[in-house]
Amino acid sequence: MKPRVLTVLILALAVFMNACGKSDADLAKAATDKLTADKVTGVTVAVNGGVATLTGEVADVAVKSNAETSVKSVEGIKSVTNNVTTKPLPVATPAAPDPMLTGKITEDLKKAGCSTASVSVVGGKVTVTGEVPSAVYAKCIQTIQQSGTAGVDNQLKKGR
């Protein structure tokens, strides 16, 4: 009986060792490789006791969350602490001087069937008022946002 117990113990130990066989350094390398494969740049991984900590600065929140998903998928990583930050954004400048932007938007709105909407542009920010049929409402908003404006004050109403 005794040798059998020992065998079971050794087997159990072997399985246990295998499960946590990867060292933190191995895991960090695997995670870094995975980030490279997923084309995530600017993120550094440190692993401590199977817990990965991500640091660095990336372009936006989508990249930040991609990095987390990538590292989570690495076998052996227990959890991920995501300390990645996003770069501060540059300030948008309106595409055209106000009177020109007003003219362009008014014209584009007419083409989109939104002639009952009216716009005024101050400091590159577009205020839209009036009422348009609900069927074209989304299209009217889309037209305004695609004009190159840097801000919108949407007071447009949905009519029938």
Next chain:
Amino acid sequence: MSQEKYKSLLELANQNGTTYNLSEGAGGGLVVTGTAPSEEARQALWDEYNRIDPDFKSNDLILNIGLGDAAGGGGNSYTVESGDNLSKIGKKYGLQWKSIWDANRDILDDPDKIYPGQELKIP
């Protein structure tokens, strides 16, 4: 913060091949300027936008997505209506009549003769 609010929108853009740049708009909103590979891809982004911000009432996102060359795009143009003349059209865009005339010399022979239905390029 707008970026977190519209995270799923940016993720969708990454997935469907839309390239974009982010900037901060007037009033601190998020401005997404980019190019979608197709009208379907662009529409998918607008659907997601509408889901996050029903009827686009929050005024914290400008989604300015154009279409790639393959999907077709187009510059600024104006369709002449009856009663229009070049200086009247110019006023709509804050332009001198002459700059519209100069941009359309290929289709216009006389600055006083424009016709309803004509497509003018707006410089």
